[in-house]
Amino acid sequence: MTRYVAGKKGIVFEDPFVASVRSLVAEAVPEDGVVLVVSYGDDALLALDGRTAWHFPRDDEGGYGYNPADGAEAIRQLEAQRSQGATHIVFPQTALWWLEEYAGLRDYLEADSGEVGRSEAGIVYSLPVA
Numbered sequence: 562m563t564r565y566v567a568g569k570k571g572i573v574f575e576d577p578f579v580a581s582v583r584s585l586v587a588e589a590v591p592e593d594g595v596v597l598v599v600s601y602g603d604d605a606l607l608a609l610d611g612r613t614a615w616h617f618p619r620d621d622e623g624g625y626g627y628n629p630a631d632g633a634e635a636i637r638q639l640e641a642q643r644s645q646g647a648t649h650i651v652f653p654q655t656a657l658w659w660l661e662e663y664a665g666l667r668d669y670l671e672a673d674s675g676e677v678g679r680s681e682a683g684i685v686y687s688l689p690v691a
Contacts, residue, residue: 579605581682582653586612589678589685594648596685597639599656600625606653615642617650632665639666643688653683660684 582598586609590596597617600606602625607614618626618638629635639650650670652659660667670676670686678685 576605578653578655578682579603579608581680582606582651583609585678585680585682585685586610586649586651590649590651595646597642597647597650599650599652599659601656613646615647617642629663629666632663632667632669635659635663635666636669639669639688647688649677649685649687651678651683651685654681657683 586596590609590612592611595613595615596609597619598606598609598614600616602616607616615623616625618629618635619642620626626638629638639647674686674688676684677687
């Protein structure tokens with residue numbers, strides 16, 4: 562709402578939450594990285610200082626997809642996007658529940674990828690090269 566009102570008044574407003582996620586990614590992901598963001602469809606979370614960013618999960622048109630049924634489906638969705646070039650995934654603080662709900666995904670990321678960034682803004686994992 563604040564962003565909407567500011568826009569109507571011609572004021573540039575940067576949401577502090579979005580800024581903190583952007584800062585986390587800037588510290589953890591190389592500039593040529595392709596970042597998946599558990600974004601709930603918030604396009605502001607995809608503005609990552611020149612880095613390519615995609616919603617996760619993502620539908621066929623590139624918009625926010627649907628939450629997976631379980632960890633195995635989350636891994637399949639992740640692998641599909643990794644095969645298209647994704648190099649990292651970020652779980653903003655608002656999406657950290659995914660790492661409990663989809664424990665299989667968390668275990669997969671911790672075993673095969675590796676955490677490369679963490680702050681109060683969220684967690685970033687590197688993905689293995691496709």
